[in-house]
Amino acid sequence: MTRSRDEIELDLPFHVNGTVDPATRADIDAWLAEDALLNAEQTALAEIRAAMQAEDIRSPSDFGLARLMRDIDRAAPALPATGTVAAAPRRAWIWQAVAAVAVAGFVAQAFWPRPADTPAPGGYQMASATMPGALVVSFAADAPESAIRDLLLSQGLEIVAGPSAMGFYRLDRVDGGDLNAAADALRAAEPVVESVENAQH
Amino acid sequence: MSENHHFLVQQVGKGDKQALAALYRAYERPVYKFIVSRLNDPHEAADILHEVFMDIWRVAATFEGRSQVRTWIFGIAYRKVIDVHRKRSRVTVTDEVPEPVDVAEAADAGYAAKQEAEHLAFCMGTLSDDHRSAVSLAFYEDMTCAEIAEIAGVPEGTIKSRLHHAKKLLLHCLSGRLKGRAVA
Numbered sequence: 001m002t003r004s005r006d007e008i009e010l011d012l013p014f015h016v017n018g019t020v021d022p023a024t025r026a027d028i029d030a031w032l033a034e035d036a037l038l039n040a041e042q043t044a045l046a047e048i049r050a051a052m053q054a055e056d057i058r059s060p061s062d063f064g065l066a067r068l069m070r071d072i073d074r075a076a077p078a079l080p081a082t083g084t085v086a087a088a089p090r091r092a093w094i095w096q097a098v099a100a101v102a103v104a105g106f107v108a109q110a111f112w113p114r115p116a117d118t119p120a121p122g123g124y125q126m127a128s129a130t131m132p133g134a135l136v137v138s139f140a141a142d143a144p145e146s147a148i149r150d151l152l153l154s155q156g157l158e159i160v161a162g163p164s165a166m167g168f169y170r171l172d173r174v175d176g177g178d179l180n181a182a183a184d185a186l187r188a189a190e191p192v193v194e195s196v197e198n199a200q201h
Numbered sequence: 202m203s204e205n206h207h208f209l210v211q212q213v214g215k216g217d218k219q220a221l222a223a224l225y226r227a228y229e230r231p232v233y234k235f236i237v238s239r240l241n242d243p244h245e246a247a248d249i250l251h252e253v254f255m256d257i258w259r260v261a262a263t264f265e266g267r268s269q270v271r272t273w274i275f276g277i278a279y280r281k282v283i284d285v286h287r288k289r290s291r292v293t294v295t296d297e298v299p300e301p302v303d304v305a306e307a308a309d310a311g312y313a314a315k316q317e318a319e320h321l322a323f324c325m326g327t328l329s330d331d332h333r334s335a336v337s338l339a340f341y342e343d344m345t346c347a348e349i350a351e352i353a354g355v356p357e358g359t360i361k362s363r364l365h366h367a368k369k370l371l372l373h374c375l376s377g378r379l380k381g382r383a384v385a
Contacts, residue, residue: 009365010362010364010365011361013340013364013368014339014346016340017339017340017343018343019344019345041368041372044372048321048340048371048375049339049340051318051321052321052336052337052340052341053340053341054318055318057230057233057234057237058243059229059230059233059234059247060229060233060247060250060251061230064225064229064247064250064251065225065226065229067251068251068255068258069222071251072218072221072255072258075258075259144244144248145244145251146244146245146247146248
């Protein structure tokens with residue numbers, strides 16, 4: 001035994017999880033053979049580890065993967081190989097600014113008042129004209145999914161389309177209730193919701 | 202395995218979504234378990250897990266391969282949860298080490314804890330985040346002391362000390378709860 005009892009005690013957790021080197025393991029085993037208290041402590045730790053490893057958890061799994069794949073399409077692209085961690089926020093900020101300008105342009109174009117019966121040039125129709133949903137909503141980029149879910153459930157709303165390329169969702173009342181009240185509630189939920197507009201049909 | 206994951210991170214850095222999906226499948230469950238063990242909130246943990254992989258997507262190109270992929274990913278998760286605690290300005294913690302406990306008795310308590318997972322979860326919840334992280338990485342993930350130290354950004358001696366204190370607190374808590382249950 002080349003090390004003190006205190007040193008051995010500090011290494012016990014790693015003896016229990018099997019990550020100590022052979023020499024340390026031999027040292028600890030020698031102490032365990034002679035020290036009943038140390039042995040009891042080792043047994044207790046082993047049981048705690050076994051209980052922790054036996055815990056069954058339900059992780060987000062495929063649902064989380066689908067969310068991830070959806071959101072990376074909306075996020076800034078991966079940094080080029082020459083980038084640095086420190087540069088990331090600046091890059092993200094630039095992309096956010098570009099996205100904000102694009103969103104502002106989209107909103108102005110989509111919701112600028114215009115005569116309802118004016119046919120589009122060439123007889124084309126806006127794609128959004130045939131889309132379902134009574135409200136067009138965008139959520140804050142950092143809004144947690146749980147907050148969005150709770151908000152929609154509390155207002156009897158469901159997502160019927162989206163997100164669009166610009167990150168807009170189209171919502172409807174599940175029960176056909178008061179849409180204006182639901183829209184007002186969304187507008188009041190500022191940290192979660194960025195914008196709320198009535199859909200143009 | 203490790204080299205394969207290193208390759209996946211490189212591919213993610215080039216914008217390969219399938220490589221990100223493969224990394225997610227490999228690490229989603231253990232990282233989520235680690236986060237849940239520190240937050241005790243499955244919904245918030247799912248959001249943090251999501252943020253971890255969004256960060257991986259954003260900064261994979263900066264990964265230089267000086268650490269293992271596993272410690273790199275757990276390091277991101279480790280810091281994310283610290284941010285959550287800072288935002289909450291959370292004051293938990295039972296950093297005070299209690300009176301010495303009868304180790305033989307605590308060993309029985311530890312044994313009983315196998316059947317009493319809720320007691321273990323409760324007692325883990327009484328630990329500070331530093332202590333809980335160390336226990337979680339050592340016993341859920343079977344990491345070496347050096348790996349845990351790298352993730353937490355502290356010397357190995359600090360990790361050993363944290364585990365030593367966490368162990369005493371856990372055994373004391375388990376012993377007390379199981380004793381109380383036996384009396385009741």
